[in-house]
């Protein structure tokens with residue numbers, strides 16, 4: 039069967055592993071993560087790879103090379119809530135199919151290949167992300183073990199419940215002399231390749247991100263009795279915060295994007311004036327200075343806004359990740375591989391975050407993007423065609439054949 043059709047069947051099979059019957063939800067260290075990891079391990083074994091799993095649940099499929107150096111190929115198998123099926127799994131499946139190509143041909147390369155299936159890229163379960171790729175890069179901070187999910191389960195407890203030992207986290211890190219490069223194939227999640235009428239692109243950089251947790255503290259009260267002028271409504275204040283984020287981001291003319299995708303009203307009821315609301319603001323830009331300037335202005339303006347409504351305000355920065363450039367010579371090698379498989383490589387920046395931002399602390403990184411129908415992602419309608427995915431695997435194989443590590 040052609041590579042693209044195989045990729046699609048594998049991706050659809052993975053998408054059947056969900057915490058909910060009618061939509062795709064697969065979070066870090068959940069029973070569905072376990073089931074997806076087991077399936078990935080089975081495919082890796084069938085492809086001739088040696089399989090292991092580290093303390094964060096990252097599945098690793100190894101094909102030995104002639105030297106001690108290794109090319110890491112990876113992506114993630116966790117999803118957002120009500121996810122599409124290509125975001126993450128495409129990169130893992132492409133890695134398995136490419137590694138299998140060399141393993142089945144019994145073709146030794148001057149370096150080994152490790153295919154990595156990470157479990158924590160979307161940051162849906164815990165208020166932090168990239169734990170699994172940070173462990174691989176040797177930058178996992180043990181303070182992270184104390185963060186909890188919405189049920190109050192700490193990351194430490196979740197790792198233990200998954201059958202892993204936190205004491206083994208340092209052993210997940212690669213020796214920088216062994217990890218020579220990292221490459222990730224990913225659905226574009228935007229409209230550029232479709233607009234340019236090309237199937238594949240080369241990523242130049244991954245946008246930086248700031249996450250702000252904003253908590254507004256007013257006073258709960260009776261919806262029928264408290265006059266409008268005497269209210270301290272935390273949700274009405276949150277509405278202003280959300281619109282402010284949108285207004286400031288629109289004013290940057292595309293340089294910064296800002297989103298509020300989470301809004302929590304702990305004591306929500308139709309007849310109660312909301313006394314306490316928490317929201318998360320996701321701020322991104324390819325320019326770190328533009329992002330940091332946005333964050334400063336936004337923080338100052340929400341302070342004024344909260345004061346005017348007599349609301350308490352607590353702002354916590356839970357993420358501040360710089361823009362990550364992809365390696366220049368790997369970009370060239372990726373562009374050459376795409377050209378060799380018959381399409382014109384489009385150079386483009388990634389507005390989405392990826393495991394590569396963590397792995398870049400370990401070794402040079404490269405990414406290939408695959409055309410995404412309508413630019414739609416983080417949405418069940420997300421789609422990449424088997425033909426484009428087949429080209430992506432072929433270009434990845436060509437990239438591996440040609441690179442010098």
Ligand code: GLV
Pocket residue numbers: 159160389390391392
């Ligand atoms: C991951 O998809 C992210 O960019 O947040």
Ligand code: MN
Pocket residue numbers: 114125126159224391392
């Ligand atoms: Mn992704």
Ligand code: MN
Pocket residue numbers: 118125160416
């Ligand atoms: Mn995603």
